[in-house]
Amino acid sequence: MIEVRHLNKSFGSNRILEDVNFSIAKGESIVIIGRSGGGKSVLLKHLIGLLKPDSGQVLVDQEDITAMNERELLRVRRRFGMLFQNAALFDSLTVAENVAFAFRRNREMSRKEIEEKVADVLDLVDLPGTQNKKPAELSGGMRKRVGLARAIIYRPEILLYDEPTTGLDPIVADSIDQLMLRIRDRLKATSVVVTHDMRSARRVGQRILLLHNRRIYASGTPDEIFGSTDPVVRKFIDGVSDQKEDFF
Amino acid sequence: MNLLARSWIADSLEGLGRIALLAKEAVGSLFRWKVAWSDLIYQIYFMGVKSQSVILITGAFTGMVLGAQTYFQFHKVRMDTATLAVVSVSMCSELGPVLTGLMVAGRVGAAIAAEIGTMRVTEQIDALRTLATHPVDYLVVPRLLAAHIVLPLLTVEAICLGIGAAYVVGVFLLGIDATYSWYNMLKYTDVADVAVGIIKAFIYGGLVALIGCYKGLHCGEGAEGVGRATTESVVASSISILIANFFLTMLLNELLGGV
Ligand SMILES: Nc1ncnc2c1ncn2[C@@H]1O[C@H](COP(=O)(O)OP(=O)(O)OP(=O)(O)O)[C@@H](O)[C@H]1O
Numbered sequence A: 001m002i003e004v005r006h007l008n009k010s011f012g013s014n015r016i017l018e019d020v021n022f023s024i025a026k027g028e029s030i031v032i033i034g035r036s037g038g039g040k041s042v043l044l045k046h047l048i049g050l051l052k053p054d055s056g057q058v059l060v061d062q063e064d065i066t067a068m069n070e071r072e073l074l075r076v077r078r079r080f081g082m083l084f085q086n087a088a089l090f091d092s093l094t095v096a097e098n099v100a101f102a103f104r105r106n107r108e109m110s111r112k113e114i115e116e117k118v119a120d121v122l123d124l125v126d127l128p129g130t131q132n133k134k135p136a137e138l139s140g141g142m143r144k145r146v147g148l149a150r151a152i153i154y155r156p157e158i159l160l161y162d163e164p165t166t167g168l169d170p171i172v173a174d175s176i177d178q179l180m181l182r183i184r185d186r187l188k189a190t191s192v193v194v195t196h197d198m199r200s201a202r203r204v205g206q207r208i209l210l211l212h213n214r215r216i217y218a219s220g221t222p223d224e225i226f227g228s229t230d231p232v233v234r235k236f237i238d239g240v241s242d243q244k245e246d247f248f
Numbered sequence B: 001m002n003l004l005a006r007s008w009i010a011d012s013l014e015g016l017g018r019i020a021l022l023a024k025e026a027v028g029s030l031f032r033w034k035v036a037w038s039d040l041i042y043q044i045y046f047m048g049v050k051s052q053s054v055i056l057i058t059g060a061f062t063g064m065v066l067g068a069q070t071y072f073q074f075h076k077v078r079m080d081t082a083t084l085a086v087v088s089v090s091m092c093s094e095l096g097p098v099l100t101g102l103m104v105a106g107r108v109g110a111a112i113a114a115e116i117g118t119m120r121v122t123e124q125i126d127a128l129r130t131l132a133t134h135p136v137d138y139l140v141v142p143r144l145l146a147a148h149i150v151l152p153l154l155t156v157e158a159i160c161l162g163i164g165a166a167y168v169v170g171v172f173l174l175g176i177d178a179t180y181s182w183y184n185m186l187k188y189t190d191v192a193d194v195a196v197g198i199i200k201a202f203i204y205g206g207l208v209a210l211i212g213c214y215k216g217l218h219c220g221e222g223a224e225g226v227g228r229a230t231t232e233s234v235v236a237s238s239i240s241i242l243i244a245n246f247f248l249t250m251l252l253n254e255l256l257g258g259v
């Protein structure tokens, strides 16, 4: 469904991605893990055409989206839903208007239908009754869940989640994990999850990719990755840091 | 120095090219008509209603000063009753549209650049794109249309206020003869003068909105980037209004004849 071929990206002299290759099958759920600042968000933005690579291709159903202009991309993006790392809510709109944004120009649905849908989706993310709040009145974790509601309300075929559970309490994080699983299983959606939460990675991912030193360093099922003996992979999943010189 | 000058020229040309592309995209989007009425009406409200205080003060005080100053000069040659005619012609064809344009550039252009710029640095523009909405359709076109509609209206308002204020100052304060003044004003103010003012205002509205949107969409990172985009948009649109005014005056004089 999605195929990334020889993707290269740098910002100025700062190389972020180097010859990244992988493909995602329809209905599959992929988890991308990697160091902070390693380029996971940048990679995710390439999948939906928000960033253009320096070289390489991103194919969505055999169509090269890197060659498309902004208008052509709109058609492809209708199939995608994306949750941003910082939620990126429209701060001049209320929660309900944010969540219903995708239906803004939909003439077939009545206002009442849309309101019901919004209420349902807000229930799903554990935020019932927040319709009339402004994003500025919400906490970081609440904003993230509104962002999630906005991305899933129109039932896209492909979902990109940038750190969906970061900054949430363990109970809500668990319910978001389950929500992602339900979306995968019920809607047969293809999902790509970027996360630092190893527990979530293990539950949600059918395949885990480790982005390390600008490349896909390792790829495999959760059992393979979590059972790996490779020192780089082990260090990452066990969360061991290099010893620093004493400063304090 | 040479290198600096050359890069400055290259940058300015690049900016002009990008604005032209943005304008082209906006016109294309206009023909597809992807604008929601509510967005358009909100923008008209925002630009029109919220500019009232500025326009009131600018229009009235410019008219009063112009009236008084013209009277002081004309009084020397006993042409008192031509005062209002001069005020009316210059308000209609030059001062009305230019001053309104400059005020709206400061008031509305800055707000557009700051709003869109903030949306850019907080990834809201990216979010818009993921929701299959073209930023030009959603952000630029409503503002551009609203400015095209609002600026002529504000200009007419400023012109009326200016003339009214000049009348009050002239007749009640300086003692000019009301009837002759009014008669002369109507005699010497052409339909063409009013048309020039309205055409100019229409164009300045587009300039202010387009430059504000452009500066916002291409704004640099962080709070500093937004701040810079805001100032740059005010400076750039004010300067382009002043420059465009000269060329428009010459062009419209050719077209409408004897302004
Ligand atoms: N628009 C940009 N301009 C310049 N550099 C950028 C830009 N976006 C990202 N970078 C750089 O790319 C690198 C990777 O950033 P990215 O946001 O993808 O990291 P990440 O893996 O998502 O990290 P985290 O887990 O902390 O979110 C960073 O070093 C960052 O400085």
Ligand SMILES: [Mg+2]
Residues within 6 Å of the ligand: A040, A041, A042, A085, A162
């Ligand atoms: Mg990130």
